[in-house]
Amino acid sequence: MGSYRKADENELVRASLDGDKLAFGEIVNRYRKMVARTVKGMLGDSVFAEDIGQEVFIKLFHSLSEFRGEAKLATYIQKIAVNLTLNEIKRRKRFFSMFSQKGDDEIYEYDVADHDHEEKRDAKEMVNKALMKLDPKFRTVVTMRMLQGYSTKETAEILGLPLGTVLSRLSRAQEQLKEILKKL
Amino acid sequence: MKCSEVKNLIISSLDANSDPDGITRQLEEAGVSYDFSEGFSTRVIEKIFSAGLVVNRELEFVRNMSSVFYRIAISGVAAIVLLLISIYLMEGSISINSFLGLGDMSDESIVCLLTGN
Numbered sequence: 369m370g371s372y373r374k375a376d377e378n379e380l381v382r383a384s385l386d387g388d389k390l391a392f393g394e395i396v397n398r399y400r401k402m403v404a405r406t407v408k409g410m411l412g413d414s415v416f417a418e419d420i421g422q423e424v425f426i427k428l429f430h431s432l433s434e435f436r437g438e439a440k441l442a443t444y445i446q447k448i449a450v451n452l453t454l455n456e457i458k459r460r461k462r463f464f465s466m467f468s469q470k471g472d473d474e475i476y477e478y479d480v481a482d483h484d485h486e487e488k489r490d491a492k493e494m495v496n497k498a499l500m501k502l503d504p505k506f507r508t509v510v511t512m513r514m515l516q517g518y519s520t521k522e523t524a525e526i527l528g529l530p531l532g533t534v535l536s537r538l539s540r541a542q543e544q545l546k547e548i549l550k551k552l
Numbered sequence: 553m554k555c556s557e558v559k560n561l562i563i564s565s566l567d568a569n570s571d572p573d574g575i576t577r578q579l580e581e582a583g584v585s586y587d588f589s590e591g592f593s594t595r596v597i598e599k600i601f602s603a604g605l606v607v608n609r610e611l612e613f614v615r616n617m618s619s620v621f622y623r624i625a626i627s628g629v630a631a632i633v634l635l636l637i638s639i640y641l642m643e644g645s646i647s648i649n650s651f652l653g654l655g656d657m658s659d660e661s662i663v664c665l666l667t668g669n
Binding site: 397 | 553555558559562563565566567568572573574575576577579582583584585586587588589592593595596597599600601
């Protein structure tokens with residue numbers, strides 16, 4: 369995918385719209401880590417995350433004609449990633465509530481236990497565990513802030529929330545995380 | 553990086569006045585980084601463009617069907633016109649009765665034909 373390495377995002381979008389595989393491949397390569405941080409941060413490091421990651425780029429490809437270039441391509445992709453991941457969280461929540469009597473907290477406990485094969489308590493594992501124990505609406509803002517490094521304003525723009533809501537969620541998430549991290 | 557340091561980073565990343573970008577970088581250096589598995593891009597591209605191929609094949613099928621329908625429709629119209637001309641030549645008019653082969657029949661003879669009396 370060498371020929372588009374130095375191309376700007378508008379050029380990549382135009383070429384992708386013309387069906388250029390190399391151009392879209394370059395977009396995937398440029399933003400795959402960003403999407404992985406969002407999807408895996410919110411869903412956990414699982415095979416589901418990989419599928420959602422693929423869906424993000426497939427949806428991006430099919431909606432590229434709607435991209436006007438007013439916002440950055442990264443922001444546009446980030447919005448798709450957040451929406452698809454939140455949909456998956458809702459779907460999984462419905463699935464679990466249909467087949468078990470577990471409460472929300474227990475569902476997330478299940479997710480954590482599923483990935484907890486090793487005793488090794490490295491930084492990534494600790495972050496994953498802490499995130500999975502958070503309520504999804506807090507997890508989303510924490511992922512944007514902690515893993516993506518977005519400002520509160522950027523987080524509000526991507527999530528389509530008022531700045532005040534983002535600030536209050538961050539503050540409540542911080543309180544929850546303090547309690548969660550004490551136990552880890 | 554020690555566990556306690558990572559915990560402090562996580563907590564401080566959520567402060568409204570913190571530098572989230574810097575903290576993200578520090579967390580990445582501590583091993584908190586995410587990526588998809590090897591060959592992710594190739595799989596995405598394959599999924600997108602093989603789906604495109606299916607759509608193209610469907611479009612081609614629809615195009616072929618409409619060209620076949622066009623030919624059938626033209627021959628059908630030609631057959632109908634020929635039939636109407638032959639009816640006109642044989643019966644002298646193109647009424648529904650002559651189309652049904654009842655051109656020179658009266659109502660009574662039809663009743664006789666149907667009842668057998």
